[in-house]
Amino acid sequence: MKLPGAWLVLMLACASAPTRDPGACATPADRAEILQVQVGWNRMDAPGQPPVIDVQRPSRDVRQAESLANDLLAQCRKGASMESLQDRYSEVPAGSVVVGRQAKVPFKAVALCLRKTECALVRSSVAFHVLKRIG
Helix, strand or coil, X not given: CCCCHHHHHHHHHHHCCCCCCCCCCCCCCCEEEEEEEEEECCEECCCCCCCEECCCCCXXXXXXXXXXXXXXXXXXXXXXXXXXHHHXXXXXXXXXXXXXXXXXXXXHHHHHHCCCCCEEEEECCCEEEEEEECC
């Protein structure tokens, strides 16, 4: 079967289209209910201070944390249960958090721009945050 040239061009354009940047939306929501898996690393380096080891975090470095967070993001995008990912991997208690415009969380801008059921990854100063909007 031969595809018309326009179909081929359209298929190639869609196949190579970049993933939408959830932090770059024109009209952020006023509030969003988010499920989060927080994956941190054991080094908390403050500028101008010696490195500090946080014994309450797993003993992974930033590269290992990023690798795990990217894997969890891929699982989220494939439809894995965020609740089970939270139970197994998150360093913060399981459950949802409502993010509003006044929220003081490092992932506020992205959370307010996510579409329902969309997943995203945000890096803060101490952790990676895998997010999924549920409401």
